Amino acid sequence: xxxxxxxxxxxxxxxxxxxxxxxxxxxxxxxxxxxxxxxxxxxxxxxxxxxxxxxxxxxxxxxxxxxxxxxxxxxxxxxxxxxxxxxxxxxxxxxxxxxxxxxxxxxxxxxxxxxxxxxxxxxxxxxxxxxxxxxxxxxxxxxxxxxxxxxxxxxxxxxxxxxxxxxxxxxxxxxxxxxxxxxxxxxxxxxxxxxxxxxxxxxxxxxxxxxxxxxxxxxxxxxxxxxxxxxxxxxxxxxxxxxxxxxxxxxxxxxxxxxxxxxxxxxxxxxxxxxxxxxxxxxxxxxxxxxxxxxxxxxxxxxxxxxxxxxxxxxxxxxxxxxxxxxxxxxxxxxxxxxxxxxxxxxxxxxxxxxxxxxxxxxxxxxxxxxxxxxxxxxxxxxxxxxxxxxxxxxxxxxxxxxxxxxxxxxxxxxxxxxxxxxxxxxxxxxxxxxxxxxxxxxxxxxxxxxxxxxxxxxxxxxxxxxxxxxxxxxxxxxxxxxxxxxxxxxxxxxxxxxxxxxxxxxxxxxxxxxxxxxxxxxxxxxxxxxxxxxxxxxxxxxxxxxxxxxxxxxxxxxxx
Amino acid sequence: xxxxxxxxxxxxxxxxxxxxxxxxxxxxxxxxxxxxxxxxxxxxxxxxxxxxxxxxxxxxxxxxxxxxxxxxxxxxxxxxxxxxxxxxxxxxxxxxxxxxxxxxxxxxxxxxxxxxxxxxxxxxxxxxxxxxxxxxxxxxxxxxxxxxxxxxxxxxxxxxxxxxxxxxxxxxxxxxxxxxxxxxxxxxxxxxxxxxxxxxxxxxxxxxxxxxxxxxxxxxxxxxxxxxxxxxxxxxxxxxxxxxxxxxxxxxxxxxxxxxxxxxxxxxxxxxxxxxxxxxxxxxxxxxxxxxxxxxxxxxxxxxxxxxxxxxxxxxxxxxxxxxxxxxxxxxxxxxxxxxxxxxxxxxxxxxxxxxxxxxxxxxxxxxxxxxxxxxxxxxxxx
Numbered sequence: 001x002x003x004x005x006x007x008x009x010x011x012x013x014x015x016x017x018x019x020x021x022x023x024x025x026x027x028x029x030x031x032x033x034x035x036x037x038x039x040x041x042x043x044x045x046x047x048x049x050x051x052x053x054x055x056x057x058x059x060x061x062x063x064x065x066x067x068x069x070x071x072x073x074x075x076x077x078x079x080x081x082x083x084x085x086x087x088x089x090x091x092x093x094x095x096x097x098x099x100x101x102x103x104x105x106x107x108x109x110x111x112x113x114x115x116x117x118x119x120x121x122x123x124x125x126x127x128x129x130x131x132x133x134x135x136x137x138x139x140x141x142x143x144x145x146x147x148x149x150x151x152x153x154x155x156x157x158x159x160x161x162x163x164x165x166x167x168x169x170x171x172x173x174x175x176x177x178x179x180x181x182x183x184x185x186x187x188x189x190x191x192x193x194x195x196x197x198x199x200x201x202x203x204x205x206x207x208x209x210x211x212x213x214x215x216x217x218x219x220x221x222x223x224x225x226x227x228x229x230x231x232x233x234x235x236x237x238x239x240x241x242x243x244x245x246x247x248x249x250x251x252x253x254x255x256x257x258x259x260x261x262x263x264x265x266x267x268x269x270x271x272x273x274x275x276x277x278x279x280x281x282x283x284x285x286x287x288x289x290x291x292x293x294x295x296x297x298x299x300x301x302x303x304x305x306x307x308x309x310x311x312x313x314x315x316x317x318x319x320x321x322x323x324x325x326x327x328x329x330x331x332x333x334x335x336x337x338x339x340x341x342x343x344x345x346x347x348x349x350x351x352x353x354x355x356x357x358x359x360x361x362x363x364x365x366x367x368x369x370x371x372x373x374x375x376x377x378x379x380x381x382x383x384x385x386x387x388x389x390x391x392x393x394x395x396x397x398x399x400x401x402x403x404x405x406x407x408x409x410x411x412x413x414x415x416x417x418x419x420x421x422x423x424x425x426x427x428x429x430x431x432x433x434x435x436x437x438x439x440x441x442x443x444x445x446x447x448x449x450x451x452x453x454x455x456x457x458x459x460x461x462x463x464x465x466x467x468x469x470x471x472x473x474x475x476x477x478x479x480x481x482x483x484x485x486x487x488x489x490x491x492x493x494x495x496x497x498x499x500x501x502x503x504x505x506x507x508x509x510x511x512x513x514x515x516x517x518x519x520x521x522x523x524x525x526x527x528x529x530x531x532x533x534x535x536x537x538x539x540x541x542x543x544x545x546x547x548x549x550x551x552x553x554x555x556x557x558x559x560x561x
Numbered sequence: 562x563x564x565x566x567x568x569x570x571x572x573x574x575x576x577x578x579x580x581x582x583x584x585x586x587x588x589x590x591x592x593x594x595x596x597x598x599x600x601x602x603x604x605x606x607x608x609x610x611x612x613x614x615x616x617x618x619x620x621x622x623x624x625x626x627x628x629x630x631x632x633x634x635x636x637x638x639x640x641x642x643x644x645x646x647x648x649x650x651x652x653x654x655x656x657x658x659x660x661x662x663x664x665x666x667x668x669x670x671x672x673x674x675x676x677x678x679x680x681x682x683x684x685x686x687x688x689x690x691x692x693x694x695x696x697x698x699x700x701x702x703x704x705x706x707x708x709x710x711x712x713x714x715x716x717x718x719x720x721x722x723x724x725x726x727x728x729x730x731x732x733x734x735x736x737x738x739x740x741x742x743x744x745x746x747x748x749x750x751x752x753x754x755x756x757x758x759x760x761x762x763x764x765x766x767x768x769x770x771x772x773x774x775x776x777x778x779x780x781x782x783x784x785x786x787x788x789x790x791x792x793x794x795x796x797x798x799x800x801x802x803x804x805x806x807x808x809x810x811x812x813x814x815x816x817x818x819x820x821x822x823x824x825x826x827x828x829x830x831x832x833x834x835x836x837x838x839x840x841x842x843x844x845x846x847x848x849x850x851x852x853x854x855x856x857x858x859x860x861x862x863x864x865x866x867x868x869x870x871x872x873x874x875x876x877x878x879x880x881x882x883x884x885x886x887x888x889x890x891x892x893x894x895x896x897x898x899x900x901x902x903x904x905x906x907x908x909x910x911x912x913x914x915x916x917x918x919x920x921x922x923x924x925x926x927x928x929x930x931x932x933x934x935x936x937x938x939x940x941x942x943x944x
Contacts, residue, residue, distance in 0.1 A: 283787035283788065286787070287787040287788045288786050288787070288792060288794075290786060290787050290792075329795055329796055330784070330792075330795075332794070332795070332923075333784075333792055334794075338796040338925055339923075340796045340798050340925055340928075340931065341781050341796070341797075341798075342931065
């Protein structure tokens with residue numbers, strides 16, 4: 001399925017808005033409003049489920065214990081987010097085969113004898129024959145969670161019919177049910193999050209998401225999973241459209257421990273942790289960078305983030321400087337700090353332990369962690385350019401152009417050059433070319449500030465025997481080492497505004513439109529006023545009608561293949 | 562000359578290591594990542610050739626069991642053409658070999674009763690050089706002693722080298738050759754055996770001066786890196802069992818750590834050797850630029866655990882390790898050079914030297930509270 005959407009933006013309006021600095025959305029909104037243009041309202045989205053959302057929904061339905069491994073389709077990243085790219089993603093023929101195979105396996109597990117008593121609302125009159133009534137009950141109950149809304153009578157009727165027919169043919173009620181369940185698991189209604197709109201009675205002439213679409217947006221945003229029974233009930237009753245009803249649900253979702261899954265999914269997306277699936281290092285150079293490190297590195301950062309933002313309700317900006325983290329013994333060996341192995345054989349999770357860096361330790365903050373410095377490096381050497389680019393794009397929302405196709409990287413790649421012994425030397429020689437100088441000015445200055453970390457994330461003070469000189473300037477702020485660079489990023493005005501924009505895009509599943517600039521500006525003001533507390537930001541965002549506002553259907557030109 | 566350095570010691574920085582006897586200003590800890598007999602093999606070590614593989618002894622046992630020459634040839638060919646996999650042959654030959662001891666006409670297990678089997682003889686190494694320490698203090702006057710090939714210290718006592726120096730699976734191997742048995746056994750055993758920790762404590766470890774060496778056993782086995790070597794900078798809790806703790810005193814001299822003491826006990830592993838119980842132990846190692854250290858541990862040790870290591874696996878030892886256990890038993894008794902039995906006068910201990918490689922690690926005291934707290938914290942924070 002491919003859905004294409006068209007938005008009409010006049011060139012004048014586009015030029016007026018894009019010329020504004022991204023780090024100043026408040027000014028952007030004001031300027032936009034002053035222009036007096038008609039806002040281009042966003043359209044509802046259709047997003048392919050991410051692998052984690054797919055798994056989480058099944059866990060919610062079954063209570064866990066169902067193995068869903070791997071990916072069905074490669075991720076598509078757009079605007080820095082897979083969650084946005086998934087709005088443009090389709091399913092290939094091969095991918096569909098994988099979904100189908102998984103559907104059959106999962107439906108078998110869901111209907112396994114050991115689960116029937118707890119998962120199924122009824123038992124058939126005979127396990128060897130069809131049972132229309134019981135099949136309807138089962139499919140209706142599970143289908144509601146898979147499609148994130150009640151099944152229409154036609155949808156239900158068709159699947160009950162399949163279940164009955166197959167049951168009679170197989171002589172097995174559950175065998176028939178399995179096929180009907182599998183058909184739902186490979187349905188676009190399950191695999192895609194299709195949002196629908198309706199007229200907004202509180203804003204005549206405007207549109208909003210339907211209650212079920214609203215429930216889904218909320219739930220996937222905050223829990224990285226489909227709506228639970230209570231949220232679906234609030235949608236069904238219409239409570240979700242009432243301010244008090246919405247507030248009750250938002251507060252409930254935010255108070256739930258499942259918020260952690262939502263935060264993890266968001267940071268996994270914005271920090272490109274999906275790239276760890278393909279990350280490797282040259283074992284000759286970095287023998288300590290093993291598969292265990294690849295497994296633990298992103299988890300360290302996610303634990304740091306969850307602990308700081310949720311457990312301690314910390315200032316978002318302090319993520320860049322916090323000395324608090326969690327380590328495993330394997331990560332301890334990279335960071336060269338003592339972390340005893342406390343895990344029992346049957347409880348590997350216990351090997352994670354809280355750890356606080358000493359006051360002057362260069363390791364403070366998430367950007368000094370392996371998940372950043374190793375991910376944004378080459379296989380056999382560090383990369384100030386990749387790190388600088390990632391830092392600007394991921395955390396400051398500044399676009400760095402890709403290098404031209406005909407760049408000669410010889411100087412950069414030769415780490416054994418006797419005259420150019422440090423990355424700084426090699427980059428300076430490389431950037432002497434006018435073709436390269438422009439972009440490298442943007443990236444290298446800050447990337448070189450992280451040269452104390454090699455490609456595997458180990459701290460070093462020299463490269464090829466020459467002392468590393470990590471000083472530089474970040475957008476006018478001088479830094480002398482990694483901690484002062486981290487501080488400069490923490491205090492950069494674009495850091496919190498970028499975070500708000502990314503979170504909004506992530507929540508709505510698309511790039512923010514010009515019409516949403518005032519809303520985002522408000523969010524940024526509130527975020528600042530609330531001391532950059534992420535839970536408060538999430539609450540402000542999800543309680544606002546603007547988060548669910550969409551274009552009237554007639555303005556959305558959609559084409560479905 | 563074939564020279565094999567079979568080393569292993571490691572250091573880790575920690576303020577928690579033992580050695581309270583010294584005002585601990587600085588401690589570096591290591592795990593022992595390599596450990597096997599220190600062999601310095603030369604072409605003229607074995608003028609009578611190498612010890613034969615066990616097939617000669619097997620032949621005698623089979624003859625004793627009344628097997629024909631044709632059968633014996635078939636058995637032995639199969640055993641050595643296809644070692645370990647000739648299950649059918651092993652099943653036939655094994656019991657005959659394992660019952661080759663005789664007493665009053667009855668068959669007995671030769672591994673438990675090696676004295677009941679005629680000594681087949683054992684070729685011991687001779688030569689000028691061997692790695693090791695001057696343990697008896699007699700220096701070059703001791704005719705049975707060696708000269709260290711690197712330090713040229715004279716009076717080196719290392720009967721373990723003499724014992725193994727002419728045995729095919731124990732002589733030093735060059736890089737690229739199939740490793741000798743002790744190094745293979747070590748690589749297997751460290752997968753599960755709790756690490757051996759070595760901590761050096763002194764006022765300033767970058768300078769020469771007095772140090773205390775703690776040798777402890779950890780509570781967990783070591784982890785490997787992507788090369789299969791022991792991963793540096795891992796953290797290990799120290800086994801709180803007082804028997805697992807040893808202290809030696811010494812100095813750093815020209816950057817080399819040297820220490821000695823009265824006794825050193827390290828619990829091993831049944832597959833390898835159940836324990837290493839050194840008398841008059843000595844240790845020395847020097848750190849390289851990569852943070853690893855290389856050197857020796859030596860001392861006298863009872864020969865019985867050395868025997869046990871091979872005798873405990875009985876027929877399999879002889880077949881796969883290629884040695885005659887009865888000959889080995891008698892050689893141990895002959896070559897033992899320390900601690901005479903007050904009744905028989907027979908020496909009960911043997912001078913030994915073992916190569917060590919050490920890699921940096923963190924050694925911290927066992928803390929049950931830390932374990933409990935970690936458990937609670939992690940249960941609370943697990944999604």
